[in-house]
Amino acid sequence: MVLAACGPKESAPPASPGTEQQGGTQTQTPSTSPSDTPSSGPKVGGELNLRLNQDPDNLNPILSSSAYGSAIYGLVYSSLFDFDVDWSPKGDLAESWDTLDDGLTFRVKLREGVLFHNGEELTSEDVVFTMKAIKHPDYTGPRAASLASVEDIVAVDRYTVDFKLSEPFAPIFTNINYGILQAKLFEGTEIGDLENHPVTWEPIGTGPYKFKEYVRGQYALLERNPDWFRSEEEGGAPFIQTIRMKVIPDDQTALAALENGELDVETPTPAEVKRLLTEYEGRLMPVQYERNGWGYIMINTTKEPLTDVRIRQALTYALDREAIVQGALDGEAVVPPGPLPPVSWAYKPDLQTIGYDPAKAEQLLQEAGFTKGADGIYQKDGQPLKLTLYASSGSSLIEALTTMARQMWQDVGIDVTVQLMDFNAMNENHLQPGNFDMAFQAFNLGLDPDSLYALFHGSLAKPNAAGLVTSFNRMRYDNPEVNALLEEGRRESDPDKRKEIYGEAQQIIVNDAPVILMYSNLYTDFHTPRVKGIVNFPGAGATLDYLYQWWIDE
Amino acid sequence: MGRYLLKRVLNMIPLLILATLLSFSIMQLAPGGPEKVLLAAEDATLDPSRIEELRERWGLNDPIPVQYVRWLGNVLTGDFGRSYFYRKPVSEVIGSALPATLQLQSIALFLTYLIALPLGIISAVRQYSKLDYAVTGLAFAGQAAPSFWVAILLIWGVAMKSNGLIPTNGIATPGVNFETYGWLSVLADRAKYMILPLTVMVFGSLTSLTRYMRSSMLEVLKEDYIRTARAKGLAEKVVVYKHALRNALLPVISISGGLLSSMVGGAVITETIFSWPGIGRVGFDAVTQRDYNVSMAIMLMSGVLTLIGFLLVDIAYVWVDPRIKYD
Numbered sequence: 001m002v003l004a005a006c007g008p009k010e011s012a013p014p015a016s017p018g019t020e021q022q023g024g025t026q027t028q029t030p031s032t033s034p035s036d037t038p039s040s041g042p043k044v045g046g047e048l049n050l051r052l053n054q055d056p057d058n059l060n061p062i063l064s065s066s067a068y069g070s071a072i073y074g075l076v077y078s079s080l081f082d083f084d085v086d087w088s089p090k091g092d093l094a095e096s097w098d099t100l101d102d103g104l105t106f107r108v109k110l111r112e113g114v115l116f117h118n119g120e121e122l123t124s125e126d127v128v129f130t131m132k133a134i135k136h137p138d139y140t141g142p143r144a145a146s147l148a149s150v151e152d153i154v155a156v157d158r159y160t161v162d163f164k165l166s167e168p169f170a171p172i173f174t175n176i177n178y179g180i181l182q183a184k185l186f187e188g189t190e191i192g193d194l195e196n197h198p199v200t201w202e203p204i205g206t207g208p209y210k211f212k213e214y215v216r217g218q219y220a221l222l223e224r225n226p227d228w229f230r231s232e233e234e235g236g237a238p239f240i241q242t243i244r245m246k247v248i249p250d251d252q253t254a255l256a257a258l259e260n261g262e263l264d265v266e267t268p269t270p271a272e273v274k275r276l277l278t279e280y281e282g283r284l285m286p287v288q289y290e291r292n293g294w295g296y297i298m299i300n301t302t303k304e305p306l307t308d309v310r311i312r313q314a315l316t317y318a319l320d321r322e323a324i325v326q327g328a329l330d331g332e333a334v335v336p337p338g339p340l341p342p343v344s345w346a347y348k349p350d351l352q353t354i355g356y357d358p359a360k361a362e363q364l365l366q367e368a369g370f371t372k373g374a375d376g377i378y379q380k381d382g383q384p385l386k387l388t389l390y391a392s393s394g395s396s397l398i399e400a401l402t403t404m405a406r407q408m409w410q411d412v413g414i415d416v417t418v419q420l421m422d423f424n425a426m427n428e429n430h431l432q433p434g435n436f437d438m439a440f441q442a443f444n445l446g447l448d449p450d451s452l453y454a455l456f457h458g459s460l461a462k463p464n465a466a467g468l469v470t471s472f473n474r475m476r477y478d479n480p481e482v483n484a485l486l487e488e489g490r491r492e493s494d495p496d497k498r499k500e501i502y503g504e505a506q507q508i509i510v511n512d513a514p515v516i517l518m519y520s521n522l523y524t525d526f527h528t529p530r531v532k533g534i535v536n537f538p539g540a541g542a543t544l545d546y547l548y549q550w551w552i553d554e
Numbered sequence: 555m556g557r558y559l560l561k562r563v564l565n566m567i568p569l570l571i572l573a574t575l576l577s578f579s580i581m582q583l584a585p586g587g588p589e590k591v592l593l594a595a596e597d598a599t600l601d602p603s604r605i606e607e608l609r610e611r612w613g614l615n616d617p618i619p620v621q622y623v624r625w626l627g628n629v630l631t632g633d634f635g636r637s638y639f640y641r642k643p644v645s646e647v648i649g650s651a652l653p654a655t656l657q658l659q660s661i662a663l664f665l666t667y668l669i670a671l672p673l674g675i676i677s678a679v680r681q682y683s684k685l686d687y688a689v690t691g692l693a694f695a696g697q698a699a700p701s702f703w704v705a706i707l708l709i710w711g712v713a714m715k716s717n718g719l720i721p722t723n724g725i726a727t728p729g730v731n732f733e734t735y736g737w738l739s740v741l742a743d744r745a746k747y748m749i750l751p752l753t754v755m756v757f758g759s760l761t762s763l764t765r766y767m768r769s770s771m772l773e774v775l776k777e778d779y780i781r782t783a784r785a786k787g788l789a790e791k792v793v794v795y796k797h798a799l800r801n802a803l804l805p806v807i808s809i810s811g812g813l814l815s816s817m818v819g820g821a822v823i824t825e826t827i828f829s830w831p832g833i834g835r836v837g838f839d840a841v842t843q844r845d846y847n848v849s850m851a852i853m854l855m856s857g858v859l860t861l862i863g864f865l866l867v868d869i870a871y872v873w874v875d876p877r878i879k880y881d
Contacts, residue, residue: 055839057640058642063641065592065593065594140608142592142593145604215728216831217654217725217832218831221728249829250826250827252709252827253709253828256713256714256722257722262722
């Protein structure tokens with residue numbers, strides 16, 4: 001359930017539990033955190049205290065653009081799909097789905113008998129209304145871009161909806177996954193005037209929780225929906241009677257509230273994790289997970305001598321990334337094997353990766369025609385191999401990481417200068433105009449392997465009229481083979497075939513080395529021991545998308 | 555006096571226009587706009603046509619002077635526009651936050667004066683006594699300690715050790731209201747949430763006021779007319795509280811002109827750390843979210859109150875100092 005803003009995002013590291021994350025689902029075999037050894041099994045009741053870092057902007061699933069809005073409406077509304085722990089789509093409101101007409105029609109069959117919190121039944125008209133509202137020219141919310149490839153939405157019958165696509169688009173699940181509004185409530189409301197409708201602040205959905213109250217700056221209150229349409233198949237879920245979300249803007253205050261028992265779940269800043277693990281052992285339960293994204297060094301593939309793949313590989317072989325993770329991140333991260341994390345269903349398990357091998361790095365440099373000079377730096381035609389690495393200033397992590405990397409490159413004979421500067425200045429003056437050799441940044445992936453498109457598709461590598469690349473493909477990486485695979489991955493709807501396609505793409509990207517993937521952070525959510533049944537969703541930890549499985553043992 | 559007041563009020567108008575024009579322009583010149591903040595949540599690559607659409611719809615593409623005049627015209631009819639972020643009228647956004655701030659700030663202000671003035675007087679009268687050193691020491695500590703640090707210290711050292719008696723954050727216990735509880739328990743509930751933020755605010759603002767009061771008092775006490783009063787054989791109490799205090803208050807009053815506006819400006823840091831749902835945080839968020847209309851309304855409000863504050867100062871002068879007459 002919940003929105004699916006799974007598009008790639010660039011961001012600074014940590015976020016809070018269940019706020020940044022999207023996607024969640026029912027699971028056959030939920031991977032609960034180790035602390036949960038249910039003595040008596042789930043039971044109904046109790047109040048859960050959660051944190052909202054800020055006030056929500058509004059509670060309308062198609063208008064809200066804040067993670068704190070989605071924390072609330074995500075529990076009140078249902079969307080068409082959920083995501084399983086291997087990130088494959090599952091039905092939420094959708095009972096089944098199919099691709100017709102050479103991939104140009106995506107047909108969704110809805111469950112029957114799904115009731116809104118006001119007792120009315122959800123039908124295809126509601127789905128059509130919600131989607132058409134997003135596509136309406138007067139719509140002012142942030143979701144229009146994701147429905148751009150959907151040309152029309154048609155109600156075939158009471159429980160069947162067709163999405164007419166302009167081109168086949170397999171990752172459609174996340175793009176049409178928004179909370180479904182009740183069309184009837186909006187009769188007589190202009191789409192441009194949607195935000196003034198009372199439902200924008202008093203949501204009525206079909207989700208596991210009913211909206212009770214929101215007091216600005218203080219709290220939002222949700223109440224268990226005993227008539228939730230998935231209650232039976234989920235063993236009587238949801239279990240927790242009331243959810244209280246408290247607005248606590250300050251991280252230190254939130255940590256105090258967690259330790260004081262005023263909050264049940266919180267993601268502390270990474271610096272606090274070790275202390276909490278030891279000091280609160282047995283009193284606060286950790287939920288550890290890998291970030292679905294990475295810090296990476298992008299290499300400008302259009303700048304000499306980096307146009308030579310051997311130089312890019314040599315730069316990668318020269319880095320002992322395990323040591324960097326230990327040194328710069330205190331071991332609170334892993335080195336990503338390839339662009340997709342191992343937890344994704346599309347991950348290629350037999351991926352040939354580039355590890356730490358300084359001898360191999362030097363060999364590649366020599367093959368590329370470089371010879372080692374008297375100063376230990378490789379050179380070609382009298383030109384020493386000197387490169388510049390740009391990175392944002394003000395982060396001790398980045399300082400440590402770039403310092404260590406610089407030394408490792410120096411050791412194999414590559415002279416790298418590190419330039420730290422303001423993030424926006426770096427983007428505008430160096431990365432977008434292509435005026436750089438290497439740069440460090442971070443990238444968050446979505447649940448679908450199509451996330452790779454935004455980074456690695458060659459169509460996004462072309463500078464615009466002003467000579468700027470404003471997409472994420474600032475490596476200006478353009479490999480026709482990869483382009484074809486990424487396009488095919490969008491067209492192919494069979495998951496097994498997609499897995500093969502993306503497997504191939506992952507291997508080529510690793511071999512071409514347009515990026516050096518440095519680390520994926522390990523994050524830790526903490527919860528009080530009275531909360532049971534918390535699902536550790538890969539890449540999102542204790543996400544609220546699984547909250548319906550949680551229960552409270554007093 | 556009446557003519558003077560009228561002149562003062564009329565003088566305020568161009569000042570206000572200048573101040574709002576400046577803040578309006580500065581807000582608009584900052585990179586990014588409300589449409590980008592909104593769209594970036596979903597579409598990281600930011601489709602330029604969507605940005606244009608929203609800017610056009612919200613009139614953000616017009617030249618800044620045109621937008622300013624439109625804004626000013628609306629304000630004159632009482633319309634402060636809509637919040638781009640919260641998607642509702644600005645008056646609603648501000649109206650929901652202002653009472654919480656006023657409640658905290660007015661009590662803090664009252665307590666600050668209640669404590670600072672006597673402390674300043676005493677430490678001036680007993681200059682270089684142990685008490686004076688203690689007050690001076692405390693004042694410097696209050697000045698030196700950043701409020702966020704004091705606040706965190708109080709949360710960990712007091713609230714968390716109080717066994718739930720003093721909450722770490724918030725403004726009220728949900729459900730404790732006048733309908734179901736007596737006014738006494740409601741009052742007690744609100745008070746326990748207020749203790750820590752009040753402590754931080756009073757401790758932080760005590761300093762300057764105490765120091766002002768002290769130095770101003772010291773200066774007055776050296777004046778010839780004080781010596782004359784003492785020579786007349788007046789009791790020391792009368793000398794200090796009747797003759798000296800009234801004169802010593804003048805500089806204190808003149809620095810109090812900005813207090814009204816700082817009251818509605820709120821205390822961003824204190825409000826944030828204690829999760830106090832006040833206007834300080836709303837204003838801060840409005841700036842970061844480029845919510846132009848909300849930030850402009852707050853700017854205007856504090857501008858108006860600053861001017862009113864200084865007007866009140868001028869009026870208070872007449873009352874304190876009979877030598878001053880406005881004609």
